Amino acid sequence: MKISKENALLDRLFDEAHFDLNPDQDSCPDCGDEGYVHDCIDGFCQDAEVGCEDCTRRCVECARFEQSIRRHVELDVLRFMSLPLAKEFLRRCNQWSNKITERALLANLHAGRVGRKEFSDQERADSACWVECLL
Numbered sequence: 001m002k003i004s005k006e007n008a009l010l011d012r013l014f015d016e017a018h019f020d021l022n023p024d025q026d027s028c029p030d031c032g033d034e035g036y037v038h039d040c041i042d043g044f045c046q047d048a049e050v051g052c053e054d055c056t057r058r059c060v061e062c063a064r065f066e067q068s069i070r071r072h073v074e075l076d077v078l079r080f081m082s083l084p085l086a087k088e089f090l091r092r093c094n095q096w097s098n099k100i101t102e103r104a105l106l107a108n109l110h111a112g113r114v115g116r117k118e119f120s121d122q123e124r125a126d127s128a129c130w131v132e133c134l135l
Contacts, residue, residue, distance in 0.1 A: 006088040017072035031059040
């Protein structure tokens with residue numbers, strides 16, 4: 001199976017974001033990178049050492065870290081202003097729908113740039129020009 005250039009670029013962007021946000025590659029202090037924590041009480045749960053289904057929950061620190069990575073990559077996607085890359089990003093985040101038109105996607109890319117302080121006034125103006133030219 002051939003990997004598209006957008007998928008390869010997204011893989012690289014996610015890897016870079018992971019490294020930028022955790023350069024020492026430290027494990028999660030709450031769950032040790034398992035992604036789940038167990039709040040079992042000895043004597044009340046079947047196996048408090050391993051954890052039970054009733055007391056298992058998603059690790060909050062891992063969820064925050066994943067959200068930070070997603071925001072980091074989203075910023076890169078906005079910088080590229082590429083429709084195929086934006087589509088792949090939305091697919092990967094389970095937010096893609098075939099009902100989203102290219103026009104709506106382009107407008108959302110521009111709106112994302114306008115709403116982020118990371119972009120200069122010139123970058124915002126450039127994306128507005130780009131959107132007007134393509135619409």
